[in-house]
Amino acid sequence: MPTTNGGPEVSTTSLSGLGRLRLARPPRWHGMAETLIKILALSAIAAVILIFVFVAKEALPLFYSAVIHKEVTLRQMWLAQQWPGYDAPDHIWQPVSEIPKYGVWPLVVGTIKVSFIAMLVGAPLGIGAALWVSQFARPRVREIVKPVVELLAGIPSVVLGFFALMVMATWMQDAFGLESRLNSLVAGVALSFAIIPVIFTISEEAFGAVPRSYVEASVALGAARWQTVVRVLLPAASPGIAAGVALGLGRAVGETMIVLMASGNAAILSGSLTESVRTLAATIAAELAEVVFGGAHYTVLFYLGTLLFISTFVVNSAGDWIIARMKRRLGMSS
């Protein structure tokens, strides 16, 4: 009975269709590609580990090599040394002189001074601008202002360094009557231009993440706008702001080209903000090209690089940790 009705026939075709569907195995290379993706995804972890290992590796001889110790020891780097021709023990960075001197304190203090000025200028501007955007800007204005500030972040640091060196240094010397044209003040202010976008962006996000209900409750209780901002919005957004400041600080400590071009690069140990200054990052950039591979100076510069890596790692991790905690508390998936 080949043609009684169409029912069974239809069901067989659909069944065979299902069977074909099940038989259509994905090609083998799909699985291989997925494995490749998994391996490539680990490259970020590999990169961070390799960076630390290969930078620290070159610094390691400083801890054990007798050859290096003839020229420099960690003790000599961190403790004041009595150098011939000086009245008292002092911290001096003069790696290319007849008696090489590797006192790192002038560089460490220089880095702290420049970063401090950058934060002092950059943090209020970044946070203030973010607050303005969150409180006073209409949506249309905000849509324009945010990309414009991102544009500031897009200016290469060598251009900011160039501007500080060629233009700003002269302006500031004329305005404040400074003795040295390039100093920690010029470098710090120029550096703040680079960190303002970082602080702005993260603070703006933090203000935006404060639940509306907090603000509405405050307004409903009769608080004025400034009271709401000071007593509700700022405290609620403070972890995010702290994270922005931490990431800005990490950037400031590690930034190279701006400081290299605008700070004057004299390794003077002093508290003065208007003297020429030399930072850790700028020292590496300025000196590594002229050193002997594997020599004492080379090793010391990699040691400074390791210090820089560790300190920014700590500061950035703190910032990221705060952000992650804030997002979790506000119920946002990262």
Add this chain to the structure above:
Amino acid sequence: MSQVVAFPTPPPGGPPALSQGAQGQARGAESPFVRQVRNRLGDLALAISTGSAMALVLLILFVVIGDVIIHGSARFSLRFITSAPEQGMTAGGIFPALFGTVAMVVLMTLAVVPVGVATAIYLHEYAPAGSPVTRAVRIAVNNLAGVPSIVFGLFGLGFFIQFVGAGMDRIFMGGQKVFGQPALLWAALTMAILTMPVVIVATEEALRSVPRELREASLALGATKFQTVFRVVVPQGLPGILTGTILAISRGAGEVAPILFTGVAYFLPRLPATLHDQFMHLGNHVYVLSTQSPDVDATKPLLYATVLVLLILTFVLNLSAVVVRSRMRKRFAGAGH
């Protein structure tokens, strides 16, 4: 996404009588009038202080850009971009630096995009959320973004040149020094690692914005996970991948510190022809011209024009990234998300 919190402005003439009474009880001696004046002044102070912070930030941006445009446009011309430097960098153009920058950036892009996109795909499509591996990758990406650029330079020297390059020389070149020295390839790879977080973050954002329904529809039609990811999700996320690539290129074109010891040269008579040649770079050109020029006044017009080229290059890249991204956001916002 962030929302503007709208504050209702208090009606003119103060709050109604009832609240005045309540206020009087709560605040004791303070009269409603004093309170109102104080609040108005407080709000005004807030508006002025935050507004001037915003204005100052914009002013900084415009002054820097304005200065470069005004002083740079005098020497800027087609000939300037297409000719080589002459007379000890006091005349001629910057073609070799532009060529070197582009060559390095192209190599960097070839290296960073596949790795960055694969990482983002793994993080967003494959990895179980919150697994130790995922968290480790995320922590690594965040920290990679924070490593100082000069440390990347040290790493490039220690790893690519001294370890990989010198190793290749020992094995393939019979000890002849070919790869174990600063080169275009090593600079590009160093820069690729530096820009990896940019690509990963942008790609992940794009994948996140692809509606779930598209994935579900694809899977419901019988597509495998792999087919869903590569025929549905990734094509939808292409604008985001493009944004990340553009931002990475912009960053790579502007950074100088990582390539100082890994391949850049101040002046080369010839363009780089192989991967193990050194190259000239716009950013490095600006750095050397402005800090080590024997005659600053003679090189200044040229220097400004070079900065202008660098600035135009990065701004065009950044602006196009912004445009691509906002288009992508609008498209998915229109799709009911």
